[in-house]
Amino acid sequence: MADRFAEVAAVADAVLHEGYLLYPYRASAQKNRVRWQWGVLMPQGYGTESGEASANRTECLVELRGELHVRVRWLHLERRTGRGEPYDEGTPGQADATFTRSQLLAGAEFGIVVDAAERVDGDVTRTRWPLTARVAVRAEELPGPYDVLKLRIDVRNTAIAAPGASRDEALRAALIGTHVLLAADPGAFVSPTDPPEWARGFVAQCRSEHLWPALAGTEGRSDLLLSAPIILADHAAIAPESGIELFDGTENDELLTLRTMVLTDAEKAEARATDPRAAAIVDAVDALPPEYLERLHGAIRTLRAVAPAAGEAPPYPARAGYDDPGAAPAGATPWWDQDADASADPATDSALVGGVPVARGSAVVLRPRPSADAQDAFLAGLRATVQAVVHDVDGGTHVAVSIDGDPAAELQLAHGRFRYFRPEELEPAAEEPRRARRHRDQQGDPTTPRSSSSPVRVLVAGVGNILRSDDGFGVEVVHRLLARGGLPAGVEVEDVGIRGVHLAHRLLDGYAGLLLVDAVQRGSPPGTLHRIEHDLIDGAPGMLDAHDMRPDVVLGLLHDLAAATGVERSVGRVLVLGCEPADLEDGIGLSPPVAAAVEPALVAADELVALLLESAVPGGSLP
Structure with missing residues (x-):
């Protein structure tokens, strides 16, 4: 029987191994000394003392006309000894269960039990500690004419941490990279981030903890859902140009690939010895043909016309400067340099927000549009301070802001890192009483x-x-x-x-x-x-x-x-x-x-x- 989740396997694997090992893929690198940061469910007791979670929760809406298939996936820590320094590897694990509508309404559970084990491969020994968890699944019918269930899935690590256990010791009994896959067979999930109007109130009442649910599979499908410990859009997919799992979704594939290519032979040898997955990365990069690198350099996903129709104004204003430095007179400024256009100055320009001009220093409230990026949606209703008003080459206006009260704001300001919103995604903020x-x-x-x-x-x-x-x-x-x-x-x-x-x-x-x-x-x-x-x-x-x-x-x-x-x-x-x-x-x-x-x-x-x-x-x- 075909795997119902085969279509989302690549994305799910990327979630499972996100941050598993970072460039330069050596155990001695500082960034690889503190590992296992995503989707970690610690054993009971340690999580309470450290602030790390021992459980996660997914809540979503589903129109279920048959059965619900649930799959929980995780990495289980495995200690490698016997060749070089001891090193922790991650072994994938999963548990599956299927429930009918009546079982969901009554509430159901299934357990996860992994026994301790030891494997010997020549002079290398891999040791695994026991792991136990419980998965609780429950649904409730919602009022109204729509035959939709509110679904809740709780995954809880039931192991008990020894008193005074260190993080390394607690991780031995932890579920790492934990995420949940759901399939309605047949049925349809309601998008948690872009629901239809009738479902917005019900979706707003859903409370997922330590996971972010999103529709999965190809665009147009609604029978699959992936609840991940990282923020994903509906129907997330691996770019066709990305053929090597580099374990770092926040980085640029081309950049990581080029950096890996220029590692010294000694560095590559250390990376290969660190972990089999690191060895696979180095081997794959060394074998890349030139045409693969060309694909990584960029891809055009969509095209749109930029030439105006007869009688219409250009879609963007004329720009000063030159595209081709060779064609420019000596001393001319390229068009992309902000000094090329004296009429634009991010520090002094303003934009109309709700009919009110805002500029650097103005107070605004964030109102991201319904289809906004999930990370922007988190900021809805927050106050922010305008840091600059900028214009793109197509004539669009963007307002750069910093979030009021954000502890990281000062560091972002020092590096010139802002959050950008369109003027229609903002509203002027009423004056607050002086802090004094x-x-x-x-x-x-x-x-x-x-x-x-x-x-x-x-x-x-x-x-x-x-x-x-x-x-x-x-x-x-x-x-x-x-x-x-x-x-x-x-x-x-x-x-x-x-x-x-x-x-x-x-x-x-x-x-x-x-x-x-x-x-x-x-x-x-x-x-x-x-x-x-x-x-x-x-x-x-x-x-x-x-x-x-x-x-x-x-x-x-x-x-x-x-x-x-x-x-x-x-x-x-x-x-x-x-x-x-x-x-x-x-x-x-x-x-x-x-x-x-x-x-x-x-x-x-x-x-x-x-x-x-x-x-x-x-x-x-x-x-």
Whole structure:
């Protein structure tokens, strides 16, 4: 009997192995030291402590006239030993079940059980640990004239993590790359992202968790659905030019292929030894014929006429500059250079949004069109700030925005990365009360002790770059504090990382105390803890660097922001808990002496938090 899901196998396999191993496909590469990020269902207990999920859920609408076929797919970790360094490979697994309408309405379950196993192949041993999960399937009939069911599929890892298990240990019993395939035989699923008008209200009530459902198969089919841990459009397909599975759907195939081609022989040998799938990539790239690379360079999917009909205006305005540099006079500017057209300036141009001109700095609300990209649809209703108004070569207008309150916005702005919307996808935002007024009305003076019914607010901020070895000390400490819990009322803990501007903006909300946890160089032996009182400064931070987390820079920026918003004082006492680093070079993980200082740092953090809570004004001596 033919496999009902054969048509979507290529897309499902791409989902299963997304991020499995990244260029340069070597185990020694930094980006391959932290793996298994997509669709991971951790065993019970570990997920609760770490914030990683142990279950996922798919909710969707289906018109079922026969049976529902359910397939759950995952990767199961397998440890390879005996040749070179131990390495974790992923073995695909799947479980299938079929249900009638009456079974779905009553609710049904099926189990997933994979026994432990060990395989020996010459001098290589592959060890697999047991895995258990349950899949619950239930449907309910919806009111109205349409014979449609609301379907729910829950996949739950039922294994129990050992107390104190590390992530590597918990992954042995995890389902990785987990996704769900559904087939209505016969029947039809309602598009979760572009439903018909009558179904919009019902679709809006569907709540999928850790999965994104979409229609699958060729355009026009509606009997297949893929619920994946990554966002896909309806009827997603692998491009015909993409003939090699490179495990990175966010990258360009041509770029990855060319980079792989120019790896040294030693690098290719290491990649081949890392994983059989990596070996297959290197072998396939080495054997590519020239015509394959030409296909990767680009493809035209659709064509449309650009010449105007008689009496019509051109579809795009005349452009200055020259297409062919050889035909241009000396010193002429190519047409694609923004300096070629003095009439356009993204920094000062405006666009009409709801009849109101908006330009750089304007506040807008996002209203993506119904057929918008799924990632844009997530942003519907959010406020944003216009960063530029740009025009494409066809005369279209696009508004570049940054999302208000997005912690990553400052980093994206630093790199010139925006989100683009058409003017008709925006509406002017009403003016909000000034932040200073909200601060005074809601927070009061942060340096004044509050009543017992309104506890003093203290922020513990872990700062540093986890990609620079011991610079990740502060981030590790706050993660341990969050996992441990038990902090007093009014104490907030945040992993700030390198987001200095974000921290300064957060401090505007008003805190009686701030504890910065970071790596601090003071010439002591590595692992030494430092307790430092930081004087609040008055003055500008100088040249702004969004990644600079030095207390004087952050607090200097805070001073300027407070002055601009009318806040007289937004933070009381500032303490720094620092650790002398041993290694600040590129790398992931703390050095042994700094790792050993994490537990003592938790005790020190508790003591400093208590000190901040007791004194809501600067001053005093440190214990």
